[in-house]
C-alpha cells in the first residue's frame with residue numbers, strides 16, 4: 536500500500552468502514568510509515584475533540600470538510 540492509498544482509507548478506517556483485508560493492509564502500512572501514522576493520529580484527535588465535546592455534535596459535512604482540509608495539507612507536503 537502506498538501513502539496515497541493509506542491516506543485515502545484513513546477516514547474510512549476511523550469510521551470502522553474498512554473490510555478486514557484493507558484494514559490489515561492499512562495497519563501494516565501505519566506500523567512502517569511515520570507520516571501516515573501522524574495523519575491518522577491528527578485526524579483521530581480532531582474527531583475526538585468534537586466527539587468529546589458532546590455539546591457540539593459534529594454537524595453533517597464538517598467531518599468531510601475536515602478530511603478534505605487534511606487531504607490538501609497532505610498533498611501540499613507531498614509535493
Ligand SMILES: [Zn+2]
Pocket residue numbers: 537538539541564568569570571572
Ligand atoms: Zn505512508
